[in-house]
Amino acid sequence: MTHQTGLFRRVTRSVVGVAAAIATLAATQPASTAHAVAADITIDFGTALRSVPRGTFSADITGYGYHHYITNDPQHRAMLTGLYGFARMQLVYTVPGDPTSAIVAGGGSADTTVAGDDWVSSIRALGAEPMLIVPENPVDAANLVRHFNRGATKVTRWVVGNEPDPRMSAAAYSAKFNAVYDAMKAVDPTISVGGPAASNPNMGYLRTFLAGSGSRTDFVDFHKYGAGEHAACDTALLAATPEWAADATAVRALIQELVPSRAARIGIQVGETNSDWGVHPDPPGCDNTGTEAVQYRNAAIWWAASVFGHLAEAGAWGFAFGDKNGALSLLYDEPNVNGAGLNERMPVYQGLGFFTGQQGTSLAHFGSTLVKSSTTLDGVEVFASSGPKVVVVVNKSTTPRQAVISVGAGVTTVKGHQKDGQTVSYAKPATLGTLPVVGGTVTLTIPGPSVTQLVLS
Known part of the structure; x- marks a missing residue:
């Protein structure tokens, strides 16, 4: 572009995906939940990709x-x-x-x-x-x-x-x-x-x-x-x-x-x-x-x-x-x-x-290390970190999803925030509260379009 931009004007212009993993619930779970569940989104906190x-x-x-x-x-x-x-x-x-x-x-x-x-x-x-x-x-x-x-x-x-x-x-x-x-x-x-x-x-x-x-x-x-x-x-x-x-x-x-x-x-x-x-x-x-x-x-x-x-x-x-x-x-x-x-x-x-993070909310800052993540959902992107464990899910499509997220063993608490297209752009993100973790998975409703943050511990 040949025009001036950025600091020279007032206002004249203004993951990486891999094949989705299959999450299998542990055999030690109660019989009602001891069955294979296909994860739509998989987070591998054990595989660090780069510092952030x-x-x-x-x-x-x-x-x-x-x-x-x-x-x-x-x-x-x-x-x-x-x-x-x-x-x-x-x-x-x-x-x-x-x-x-x-x-x-x-x-x-x-x-x-x-x-x-x-x-x-x-x-x-x-x-x-x-x-x-x-x-x-x-x-x-x-x-x-x-x-x-x-x-x-x-x-x-x-x-x-x-x-x-x-x-x-x-x-x-x-x-x-x-x-x-x-x-x-x-x-x-x-x-x-x-x-x-x-x-x-x-x-x-x-x-x-x-x-x-x-x-x-x-x-x-x-x-x-x-x-x-x-x-x-x-x-x-x-x-x-x-x-x-x-x-x-x-x-x-x-x-x-x-x-x-x-x-x-x-x-x-x-x-x-x-x-x-x-x-x-x-x-x-x-x-x-x-x-x-x-x-x-x-x-x-x-x-x-x-x-x-x-x-x-x-x-x-x-x-x-x-x-x-x-x-x-x-x-x-x-x-x-x-x-x-x-x-x-x-x-x-x-x-x-x-x-x-945002002023007036409890959104977290993304962690210091990018970790491996993947999804099989069309129009959906996922970015995840450790230090702390934060997952950001972006649904760029207009199709809502009911996603099963595999977060691995050891995660007991998941807290979420979400912003969808049903409110004015400047409204604060909604708090999803604490989401249940069952067999290392979390089930999440992802409106289309929307962005969601999960903080795991």
């Missing part, structure tokens, strides 16, 4: 929000506190090249009355680590590192630029990146620096970047949105969610091909993601539920849960764009939009919240 760092579930801070920000709005802060591993934000000098000038939020129309230090301290107050985007300018970038890392508390992760000018080639960006990277590392060699924060996962562009900067970059950042130049039907948006894992896997393959000696040390992150980068009317010919832009509808809940589950599978980090930016928000930035109040939860907040 807290950065897997992260967010962008925008500097938009009609003067209601994490820096000054207690409700805004409360809605985000404790949820995200990193919070990514662009900061710039008001006078480029002058380190004595004020540091403020970057991006077109961002509020420049809030000091950069206030943004960083407020991100930390959320329990998140700040990730700062710096200009493609070695002097300013080095000075920003010098400013924020002069004390004991440092900003550890940095991004060079945001969605480079489409008129600039990948090779030209790579040359700029190398100069900025070297200048920043000269100030603090312990930091991680990445790029190119490309507006989309253009593999040719990323290949050229890695060819020129793979010896330096500590991670690869690209952006990916659900819809593009126009709205898409919900069925198409939901069917495409595995692409987030596929793109991350393709970038990993490029890294291994071009810089094999450093491959294990180069991370991958989708620095911006949302269901659409613009505000598009409901397209004709779709069997969508509701006519608002997709970001405001329940469909975006299932979309977000699926995308972040696939990113966890692929070992990539995801950043929901953004905390406030009209339709592209975690929280409503104005009251009385679609009946919601200021700071009420947007669908992307809800979907991501089934992995991070």
